Amino acid sequence: MNNIYQNSAENITKAAQIIRQGGLVAFPTETVYGLGANVYDSKAVANIFAAKQRPHFDPLISHVAEIDFLKEYAATDERVFALAKHFWPGPLTFVLRRIEENPSIDLACSGLRTLTVRMPRHPIALALIKASGVPIVAPSANKYQSISPTTAQHVADGLGDKVDMILDGGACSVGVESTIIDLTTDKVVLLRAGGTAKEDIEEFLGEKILISTGNPDMPTAPGQLLRHYAPKHTLRINAEKPELDEFYIGFGKLDGHLNLSPSGSLTEAAENLFAFMRLADAQDKFTKIAMAPIPQNGLGLAINDRIRRASYKS
Numbered sequence: 297m298n299n300i301y302q303n304s305a306e307n308i309t310k311a312a313q314i315i316r317q318g319g320l321v322a323f324p325t326e327t328v329y330g331l332g333a334n335v336y337d338s339k340a341v342a343n344i345f346a347a348k349q350r351p352h353f354d355p356l357i358s359h360v361a362e363i364d365f366l367k368e369y370a371a372t373d374e375r376v377f378a379l380a381k382h383f384w385p386g387p388l389t390f391v392l393r394r395i396e397e398n399p400s401i402d403l404a405c406s407g408l409r410t411l412t413v414r415m416p417r418h419p420i421a422l423a424l425i426k427a428s429g430v431p432i433v434a435p436s437a438n439k440y441q442s443i444s445p446t447t448a449q450h451v452a453d454g455l456g457d458k459v460d461m462i463l464d465g466g467a468c469s470v471g472v473e474s475t476i477i478d479l480t481t482d483k484v485v486l487l488r489a490g491g492t493a494k495e496d497i498e499e500f501l502g503e504k505i506l507i508s509t510g511n512p513d514m515p516t517a518p519g520q521l522l523r524h525y526a527p528k529h530t531l532r533i534n535a536e537k538p539e540l541d542e543f544y545i546g547f548g549k550l551d552g553h554l555n556l557s558p559s560g561s562l563t564e565a566a567e568n569l570f571a572f573m574r575l576a577d578a579q580d581k582f583t584k585i586a587m588a589p590i591p592q593n594g595l596g597l598a599i600n601d602r603i604r605r606a607s608y609k610s
Contacts, residue, residue: 300448300462303420307463312427314460320344322437322451323424324465325416327387327473327491328444328570329451330359330434331459332424336400341433345403347458350440355406356433357389357474358413361425369431370411371395376479382500384415385422387474387491404433414474420465436473437462441526443577443606444570446471471567472598477505489597491566527577527585531607533600535586543582545572550588553579562595569599573606 301307311321318340321332331347333340335358344356358369363380366372370392379390391410394401405411413431416422425432436444437451437459445451448464475490477497484505486494498505529543538544544552548560554572556565576585590599 298452299457299459300452300464302464307461308420308423308427311424311461311463312429315340315424315428315430315432319460320347320458321424322445322448322455322459322462323418323421323434324448324463324468325359325387325418325421325434326468327416327470328446328468329437329448329462330416330421330432331437331451331455332359332432332434334428335404335431335433336398338400338403341403344433344435347455348435348438348440350435355408355412356404356435357476358401358404358411358431358433359421359425360413360415360431361422363415365431366392366413369395370413375484379477379479379497379500380415383492383497385417386415387417387470387472388497389414389474389476389488389490391476391478391480391487393480410480412476418465418468420463424463443527443573444473446567446570450571450574467567467571469567471569471571472595472602475598478508489601491595491598493594494597495594526606526608527573529577529579529582530584530609531573531603532584532586533603533607534589536589538586539584541582542584542586543576543579545576545585545587547588547590552586552588556588556590562591562593562599565590566595566599569602 314321315334318337322329333344389412391412394411438445438454446468448462451462470491473490475492476488478485486505486507546552546555556568590596
C-alpha cells in the first residue's frame, strides 16, 4: 500500500478532510514528521497512541497556525505572546495551563491540567492546520522509542498502513524535535532541548532559564522518558574512536563511516542525526553503533539529549 502523497493543494484539502473525519495524517514539520489527528477527537487521538504503541501517560504536542488562537486554547500572558511573536513559527513548544475542563483534550494532555502547543515553521504543516480548522496533535510519526522520521519514507517504513495518508514534504530541515519550555511558573523552565537553542531564549528574555529533565515516570512533556529515539543496535556515545564491531558516526575532525558534519556545524549535525542513526542501524556487518562527542552548546544540547536517551540501557 502506497499512502505517500506529494504536496499539492488538492492533497492538502484531502488530508484536512481526513483530519476532520477522525483519521490520521503524517506530515512534515521543520523538525521531524508528525502523526496528526484532530486534538478534539479523542478516538482519533487514541488511534495515535495505538499506532505508535505509545503509553497514554506521555502527553502530546498540539500544533496551531495562528498565534491569536492561543487565547482560546490556553492561559496566556504578555510573556507567552512575546515569545510566540518572536520564535513562532518555529521549533519552540510551550507548556501552558488549560483554561477549561474540556474532556475532549484530556487524552492528548495525558490528563494533566496543562497542554503543550507550538506553531510549526513548515508551509505544508501550516497549510494543513489552517485547512483542517482545528489544532492538530502530532507526535513524531514513528513507533514508540524508535528513531524519529525525517522523510516520508521513514514514516511509511515504520507505521505503514496505520496512517491514512502521508504528505511528502521532502527531508526535514532541523532534524531534531522542538525545544519545550514550561511557562506555567514565574521562571521559564527548559523541559526538553531541541531545535531552538537555550541561549537564544535566554537572550530574548534577558534572564537565565532553569533546566529540568522532568520525571521519566510521570512526564509533563514529550521526550522526557529515559529511553527514547532508540536504534535496535547498542549505541555508545562520546566515543573518540570505534571498536571493531561498531559502526562509527563521526563529527568534525573525528571521521567515521558517516560524519554528522565534517565542518563541525551543529545545525548540519542536527539535520543529519536521525537519518544517520537509521542508516547505521541498517548495517548488518556491525552489531553496535558508536558516536563521536558532540559539543554541549547551542543545538548540541538537543543532539546530546537525543543520543543520551537513545543509548540508555533499561
